[in-house]
Amino acid sequence: MAFGKGLVAAARRFQSFDLLATLIAIIREDGTLIFANSALEDALGHSRRTLAGAAFSSCFVDASVLLNAIQGARANDFATLRYEAFLRRSSSTEPLPVQVTLAQTDTRGELVLEMTPQEQQARQDREERLLDQAQANKELIRNLAHEIKNPLGGIRGAAQLLQMEVESRDLIEYTQVIIHEADRLQTLVDRLLAPHRRPHVVGDVNIHEVCERVRAVLMAEFPNGLEIERDFDPSIPEFRGDREQLIQATLNIAHNAALALAERRLEGDAKIIFRTRVVRHVILNKQWWRLALELHVIDNGPGVPEAIQDRLFYPLVSGREGGTGLGLTLAQTFVQQHHGVIECDSEPGRTNFKITLPLP
Missing domain, CATH: 3.30.450.20 (PAS domain)
Incomplete structure (x- = not known):
């Protein structure tokens, strides 16, 4: 007793x-x-x-x-x-x-x-590095975008004035190239600044509605050769967040996966899995949470090139020809605005992007 x-x-x-x-x-x-x-x-x-x-x-x-x-x-x-x-x-x-x-x-x-x-300690160290990296990226992007934007308007305006003065068709084509490239750079700058301009609109979010929205977009763009599997935990509650930002973050990851599956789509065995789970007692960005949700976006593609795995979330880093290297950077920004983290585990035949978000 x-x-x-x-x-x-x-x-x-x-x-x-x-x-x-x-x-x-x-x-x-x-x-x-x-x-x-x-x-x-x-x-x-x-x-x-x-x-x-x-x-x-x-x-x-x-x-x-x-x-x-x-x-x-x-x-x-x-x-x-x-x-x-x-x-x-x-x-x-x-x-x-x-x-x-x-x-x-x-x-x-x-x-x-x-x-x-030690695994948890390593994860905390990794999250701390990601957080510091994201903050540095944010400042770099913001400063770089403003530095590019200011002279860009002058270049485009000068090209337009020059086009009005010249009569040679060949010279007009050159000025049109300048204007077109200036517009392309302006679009890129706007995308860089977008997450810092747009207000954070908070409401009730159902993570499975987010996945369904992304799934519908992917199936419309890639109707053939791609299977999208749902593996949902129905017990996950709604939480407060910016629905559109989370849709965009998930879409950026899943769209990259679909593009990486080009060869498998031709063969008809490309597959993306949306998996949701609840985890307990997690530390995210140095803060303890009793509950969190994990959203896994898993594909059976060739994997992330080893040379860029450590720099995957850096701006303007892309493993795909023609890629802008902004999709994952923006996804990371949106997820971190929800106090969450994105992690990637990749090898040939299986790439798993895991989004972890705290639950109330």
Whole structure:
């Protein structure tokens, strides 16, 4: 009975840790576990009731690392210690690699362990790089577009005046080329500035309606040789967002996929999959969310060229001849305006663009 009361008391004291996506354990200086948060329960495959009172070092592949760390904490050799370790999981023979942070708490004789799966840490680092890159791209695009736009109007106006003065048909053709190219550049500049000019119109969004709209557009443009499969999770709720921006972001990704499937469309076996799922306890752009949705756009094309995979979301980078290299940059901008991220995993025969958006 006393043990059960101790568990209840610990759960009350540390209940806020259940809101964290990282794995948290509170242990005594002798290494016995006092509390495990929900994320740690899920990772280990054991309930906190089962784990409480046992030596937490047994949950690691190499127990000595934790025991040595505890010994250092007892001797006050450090206030905080960070190291890498492997957790045993009941649901898998493969251990879980984690980064462990061991620190003393305000209560004497207690230590707190924060364990971040290395995959999650790598993802956070990658998202941080993407966020910094997107911000730099935004500033670069805005400044470059304005620098191009100002002299462009003068070039076009001068060409028009020159065309009115010349009588030679050949010379008029040259001035028309100048005007046409100036107009083409103006269109490109307008596309670069579009996401920064257009207001963010927020309303209720159903992600499956977004997918259906994109699917209808693709089927109208590519009626033959392309199959579009729906793999939807009907439990995903509506959320607040800009419907048109999300349609455009998804369309840019899916349209690129359809163009990359040109050879498979001729063979009649081109395929794009729209897959939606709910994920729990995710960190997006340094912010924790209890729920998020994942929209996967998967195709069976040749894959993204390896040479541009690291620069895929940079402006004016394209793996397709004749491409502007703006589609994915704009998609990333629109998704980040919804506090989400886009990731790409590509190999020959399968490319998966994953859009992750937070849910309320």
